[in-house]
Amino acid sequence: MTSVPSPTGPVADLAAAPDAQATVSGASDPTAGGDFIAAAVRSDNAAGVYRGRVQTRFPPEPNGYLHIGHAKAVTADFGIAEEFSGICNLRFDDTNPDTESVEFVDSIVEDIRWLGYEPAAVFYASDYFEQLYAWAESLIERGLAYVDDQDIEAISAGRGGFGKPGVESPYRERSPQENLDLFHRMQAGEFADGAKVLRAKIDMQAENMQLRDPVMYRIRRTRHHRTGDRWCVYPLYDWAHGQSDAIEGVTHSMCTLEFESHRPLYDWFLEHLDLPREKPRQLEFARLELTHTITSKRRLARLIDEGHVSGWDDPRMPTLRGLRRRGYPAAAIRGFCSHIGVTKTNSRHNIEELEAFVRSELNATALRRMAVLNPLKLVIDNWPVDADGEPVVEWFELVNNPENPADGTRTAPFSGVLYIEADDFAETPPPKFFRLSLGREVRLRGAFLVTATEVVKDDDGNVIEVHATYDPATRGGDAPDGRKVKSTMHWVSAEHALDATVMLYDRLFTTEVPGEATGDPFDDLNPDSCVALTGCKVEGALEATSPGEVVQFERIGYFAKDPVTPMLFHRTVGLKDEWAKIRQRSR
């Protein structure tokens, strides 16, 4: 059996391992730069900025399901709060009613809990629409915001670019009274969607593009999932985010690196408002990307829309739903996220690195079971019959999890006709094939030693049955004379086996960086990312496995029982530690 990394193994080794691939970084030095966020919090605490208070928030937009990238943000947001005995809230950034829904809100709450975190409170940016509106009025009154009649294209052209000066809008010098009146009428529904926007009046020549009179409000006549038809104007991210942080009393507002250039704007808004308490501080960290998959919600939605996967919870999806259905334990995801840490450089981590955490967690927790995915009949010719001429049935006691004696044992029936894995038999064994072949003795795990004697073939010459003899003196699997066999195989009793369907998954995208060559990740979709095996023969104990539970099919891998369909199993991950192999290769 393949060795499984110890829980601390991958962590200890990784720091020393160079990158496996030039395109994939971050694996070499996951703590590069140290945890600069914790350092920032510590220095704020030392300076008494927030009087020792630490409050963070996880701020998803409810426009999709959470994915592995979000898990990194959740772990960082809740982790910092925990580390400093502070609190972390969940805040829905629900400022864009076109793409948001209650379905997404509910799933996000559930997924965060599943991941193992409990928000101190759940807030919605839409709860602050009144306050934001009042603050916007106050900026207008002070000549710090104006209504612009230009369309979005003209506004964007007027902002110029790097090294290209901005051009002031012809509407920039409207009086506060006129602006206030127009803003009220925007909200009252007097103008068409897109006819006007409210912009902050900052600096059209600022080097930082974000400060070139950013848009604060747009007109959208869309029903909001919480505020209904109350609003005709909706705030943009930049206008809503920092103010929501301030209202809630957030001290450290963590977001991903693409918002770094927004920080001066985040600060500008807060500096120009009359806030109830000290300003929150924005800190940025790198997004998490994984090889062979994508983490953009828009693209994940496209996978579903185009029918490449069955839904947000398809076991091939990098969503928390998908990973959960696939059998990834929440503890493994948390462990992976805290191991990669927060850094300032964008990086793509090897998916095998995450899998190593999954395997290590499951090795400790998953019960062992026997399942034959590709069955071949093994008939034991010298197996005894009882007084009625029926084959005897022997029950063997098997260990549930050698890693955890507390998991106890189970019994499995053994009789004269069994199923073994077709791959475990070779009529003409190639070199180094030590499993069953004619004349060779092997161990049937926990039961007996058997020797193959002859094969039965169909009309096409395929082996459909193997005959064997067993040695009754080897009960339990060991020969009293100490003779050795080179192979131990799993088996199930044909008469007692249950039928099962097993879904085998492969990478969703064939390349490490999907779309690297053509720009479209969908060009690299793996057409064989899912194979269904029907007619698998499995141990009866698997009937009692709970929906969603993950077990180890001995010698094969970890499999999660489907939460709904009976006797359907999803391959979580194989037994082989591919991450160890990658590390080996790169040494």
Ligand code: ATP
């Ligand atoms: P997407 O691009 O998939 O739509 P998003 O950034 O728009 O993602 P949000 O719902 O706005 O998603 O994100 C909520 C929080 O999660 C934000 O703080 C965001 O920075 C963080 N986040 C999103 N994706 C990642 C990622 N891949 N790695 C780390 N953090 C992420």
Ligand code: MG
């Ligand atoms: Mg977003």
